[in-house]
Amino acid sequence: xxxxxxxxxxxxxxxxxxxxxxxxxxxxxxxxxxxxxxxxxxxxxxxxxxxxxxxxxxxxxxxxxxxxxxxxxxxxxxxxxxxxxxxxxxxxxxxxxxxxxxxxxxxxxxxxxxxxxxxxxxxxxxxxxxxxxxxxxxxxxxxxxxxxxxxxxxxxxxxxxxxxxxxxxxxxxxxxxxxxxxxxxxxxxxxxxxxxxxxxxxxxxxxxxxxxxxxxxxxxxxxxxxxxxxxxxxxxxxxxxxxxxxxxxxxxxxxxxxxxxxxxxxxxxxxxxxxxxxxxxxxxxxxxxxxxxxxxxxxxxxxxxxxxxxxxxxxxxxxxxxxxxxxxxxxxxxxxxxxxxxxxxxxxxxxxxxxxxxxxxxxxxxxxxxxxxxxxxxxxxxxxxxxxxxxxxxxxxxxxxxxxxxxxx
Amino acid sequence: xxxxxxxxxxxxxxxxxxxxxxxxxxxxxxxxxxxxxxxxxxxxxxxxxxxxxxxxxxxxxxxxxxxxxxxxxxxxxxxxxxxxxxxxxxxxxxxxxxxxxxxxxxxxxxxxxxxxxxxxxxxxxxxxxxxxxxxxxxxxxxxxxxxxxxxxxxxxxxxxxxxxxxxxxxxxxxxxxxxxxxxxxxxxxxxxxxxxxxxxxxxxxxxxxxxxxxxxxxxxxxxxxxxxxxxxxxxxxxxxxxxxxxxxxxxxxxxxxxxxxxxxxxxxxxxxxxxxxxxxxxxxxxxxxxxxxxxxxxxxxxxxxxxxxxxxxxxxxxxxxxxxxxxxxxxxxxxxxxxxxxxxxxxxxxxxxxxxxxxxxxxxxxxxxxxxxxxxxxxxxxxxxxxxxxxxxxxxxxxxxxxxxxxxx
Numbered sequence: 001x002x003x004x005x006x007x008x009x010x011x012x013x014x015x016x017x018x019x020x021x022x023x024x025x026x027x028x029x030x031x032x033x034x035x036x037x038x039x040x041x042x043x044x045x046x047x048x049x050x051x052x053x054x055x056x057x058x059x060x061x062x063x064x065x066x067x068x069x070x071x072x073x074x075x076x077x078x079x080x081x082x083x084x085x086x087x088x089x090x091x092x093x094x095x096x097x098x099x100x101x102x103x104x105x106x107x108x109x110x111x112x113x114x115x116x117x118x119x120x121x122x123x124x125x126x127x128x129x130x131x132x133x134x135x136x137x138x139x140x141x142x143x144x145x146x147x148x149x150x151x152x153x154x155x156x157x158x159x160x161x162x163x164x165x166x167x168x169x170x171x172x173x174x175x176x177x178x179x180x181x182x183x184x185x186x187x188x189x190x191x192x193x194x195x196x197x198x199x200x201x202x203x204x205x206x207x208x209x210x211x212x213x214x215x216x217x218x219x220x221x222x223x224x225x226x227x228x229x230x231x232x233x234x235x236x237x238x239x240x241x242x243x244x245x246x247x248x249x250x251x252x253x254x255x256x257x258x259x260x261x262x263x264x265x266x267x268x269x270x271x272x273x274x275x276x277x278x279x280x281x282x283x284x285x286x287x288x289x290x291x292x293x294x295x296x297x298x299x300x301x302x303x304x305x306x307x308x309x310x311x312x313x314x315x316x317x318x319x320x321x322x323x324x325x326x327x328x329x330x331x332x333x334x335x336x337x338x339x340x341x342x343x344x345x346x347x348x349x350x351x352x353x354x355x356x357x358x359x360x361x362x363x364x365x366x367x368x369x370x371x372x373x374x375x376x377x378x379x380x381x382x383x384x385x386x387x388x389x390x391x392x393x394x395x396x397x398x399x400x401x402x403x404x405x406x407x408x409x
Numbered sequence: 410x411x412x413x414x415x416x417x418x419x420x421x422x423x424x425x426x427x428x429x430x431x432x433x434x435x436x437x438x439x440x441x442x443x444x445x446x447x448x449x450x451x452x453x454x455x456x457x458x459x460x461x462x463x464x465x466x467x468x469x470x471x472x473x474x475x476x477x478x479x480x481x482x483x484x485x486x487x488x489x490x491x492x493x494x495x496x497x498x499x500x501x502x503x504x505x506x507x508x509x510x511x512x513x514x515x516x517x518x519x520x521x522x523x524x525x526x527x528x529x530x531x532x533x534x535x536x537x538x539x540x541x542x543x544x545x546x547x548x549x550x551x552x553x554x555x556x557x558x559x560x561x562x563x564x565x566x567x568x569x570x571x572x573x574x575x576x577x578x579x580x581x582x583x584x585x586x587x588x589x590x591x592x593x594x595x596x597x598x599x600x601x602x603x604x605x606x607x608x609x610x611x612x613x614x615x616x617x618x619x620x621x622x623x624x625x626x627x628x629x630x631x632x633x634x635x636x637x638x639x640x641x642x643x644x645x646x647x648x649x650x651x652x653x654x655x656x657x658x659x660x661x662x663x664x665x666x667x668x669x670x671x672x673x674x675x676x677x678x679x680x681x682x683x684x685x686x687x688x689x690x691x692x693x694x695x696x697x698x699x700x701x702x703x704x705x706x707x708x709x710x711x712x713x714x715x716x717x718x719x720x721x722x723x724x725x726x727x728x729x730x731x732x733x734x735x736x737x738x739x740x741x742x743x744x745x746x747x748x749x750x751x752x753x754x755x756x757x758x759x760x761x762x763x764x765x766x767x768x769x770x771x772x773x774x775x776x777x778x779x780x781x782x783x784x785x786x787x788x789x790x791x792x793x794x795x796x797x798x799x800x801x802x803x804x805x806x807x808x809x810x811x812x813x814x815x816x817x818x
Contacts, residue, residue: 055747056740056765087736089750089766122733123767227719229734230741310636310719311813318814324531325638327496331465332639338464341498356465357498358532398810404720405727
């Protein structure tokens with residue numbers, strides 16, 4: 001059960017002119033499951049991406065980087081679930097390339113204009129024959145209104161599809177942003193999430209698109225964690241179909257650029273937070289906000305130490321205000337000259353720790369009250385400076401163990 | 410249930426001349442539980458220690474550092490369970506000092522000659538009155554043969570006491586080493602374990618004792634991890650009572666020094682591994698050995714990434730050879746210029762991955778066979794150099810969640 005995560009309503013997801021989506025059941029790992037998705041992009045779009053920093057990055061990630069760096073106009077995106085095509089060596093690259101070539105032939109474009117994505121089990125050979133066999137059905141299914149279907153088509157251990165849409169105006173012209181993501185486990189994106197796709201009909205130059213992709217990842221997917229495991233396949237792709245009627249945004253820090261960035265960041269954050277809300281076994285959604293750091297990086301260090309601590313996460317699962325575990329995580333986060341006497345800790349509005357010790361006003365029943373909630377804000381004051389950063393995470397439950405002990409069986 | 414961890418046999422633990430141990434039930438957190446231990450050390454001993462790197466280190470750790478740095482001859486060790494006296498600010502320091510003073514008065518020594526240790530719940534006030542009230546009974550109980558009792562007296566969520574003993578000869582004279590430890594959760598020692606005490610009757614100068622403490626920690630406690638949480642209270646104390654009949658070791662890298670180090674390291678390793686074998690919820694004991702690194706530090710990085718990955722640990726729990734998760738952890742361990750094409754992976758004698766991809770000879774049933782064992786060697790070849798390092802860890806089970814979700818209740 002995801003934490004406070006509404007099921008997207010298909011009719012409320014805006015289509016993006018210039019992008020159509022088709023989904024099919026290709027039987028990649030299991031039968032009767034949407035597991036193959038294509039996004040077809042009309043000529044003239046700007047496309048950019050950010051990918052995992054995992055050095056064991058998957059074959060499709062390597063190919064995406066190549067194709068984007070090569071500068072060919074991207075015309076199609078090909079996504080399969082059931083197999084991550086990671087840890088598969090040279091054979092994995094050959095199979096991923098074969099699927100790009102097969103799709104390119106059917107669309108009459110170059111293979112370099114296709115971006116491939118895979119998610120699922122690591123270290124098993126990609127059944128590229130089944131993917132190739134499914135392409136015709138996926139293409140035949142392509143419609144602008146299929147974003148919800150695509151959100152379903154990219155799910156693995158997710159319990160529900162994740163999609164968000166916003167509408168804005170740029171220079172009086174309507175502009176739309178729609179995105180989908182999938183996550184669930186092996187989630188500590190480092191540059192992007194497991195899989196996230198955000199499209200807009202806004203007009204954006206290719207160079208601004210690159211900047212946008214990085215900034216969106218930094219402000220959303222790169223701030224969530226389920227289990228601290230950075231996946232081999234994390235990818236965030238942003239697409240501007242350039243079909244709206246305003247003039248092209250060629251400077252991000254312009255009025256129109258900032259408007260669009262704000263709208264896309266809202267979608268990206270909701271998608272990223274949705275991954276945490278639907279994190280494997282999650283029963284709580286936890287915001288770890290660290291303030292008073294000398295720089296944002298040290299705030300992040302502390303926030304991640306807290307967000308990754310199995311002891312903190314199991315205490316949240318149990319609704320047990322065993323909050324010393326948070327202090328311990330702050331202490332080992334890696335700030336060498338941390339002074340415990342300037343540390344403050346709040347749980348929502350409850351002031352738990354002051355000057356590194358238990359606040360004499362703090363009553364356990366107040367901590368207990370907050371710990372029982374499904375959404376909790378952990379606010380840590382370092383008392384060293386003026387910087388702040390935030391990480392979103394979930395708790396650590398029996399179901400996480402069950403899901404990951406049974407995932408392949 | 411601990412993994413292949415024999416219960417120590419009290420009669421097989423050697424007494425250490427010059428050290429007596431007393432244990433009592435002081436009712437610190439729960440009734441009818443051995444929770445207060447004193448070690449009384451005769452004049453003339455050499456004592457040294459290594460402590461947690463957690464910046465939120467507990468009040469007793471701060472006092473131990475002070476007392477050892479001050480150079481006074483250590484005459485007593487005072488250990489309580491049930492309360493960690495961490496995250497307790499100035500009040501915590503005052504209470505820990507009060508217990509040192511109370512014990513010092515009874516022994517007619519200075520408070521600076523007492524080392525205090527606490528383990529248990531964080532951020533609750535130390536019931537120093539109950540400790541002081543229990544001191545008389547603990548002192549009255551003191552005997553040289555009470556090492557097993559002490560191992561029981563320092564347990565928290567441990568399922569069994571941990572103690573090891575060896576006997577050696579230096580210059581034809583008998584020398585003994587006996588140690589105890591406790592662990593279970595919040596275990597990723599960084600300088601020492603939760604609590605470890607190792608004593609010998611060997612004759613060792615104070616300066617060699619300092620070197621020894623560091624080297625023992627590096628080779629044992631600093632290489633184990635249960636959950637990656639570095640505790641606020643980790644402490645390793647080594648005591649040489651200087652009662653044996655050989656001449657004093659004043660150079661560690663001498664024949665006698667190396668003999669003693671080897672013997673003490675054997676005890677320290679067994680104590681450290683015992684903590685993993687009895688790790689919270691552990692069902693498997695896993696050795697992660699990383700070879701072919703440019704330096705030992707990068708081998709450790711990779712070993713810890715694997716040993717801390719919740720996905721890897723749950724796969725071990727499930728006996729599921731979902732070994733791509735190990736590759737993913739290798740990939741995000743933080744070696745920026747890692748080349749996946751030189752990576753090799755063995756599970757015991759089974760060659761799983763070669764050149765970064767699945768070994769074509771590898772059969773899943775072979776992986777399955779090894780995964781079902783209670784003791785597993787994960788051997789990772791980086792193919793970058795000649796260095797190696799090893800970390801010991803356990804799997805991640807439902808019981809870990811249960812234990813840590815219920816710890817305080």
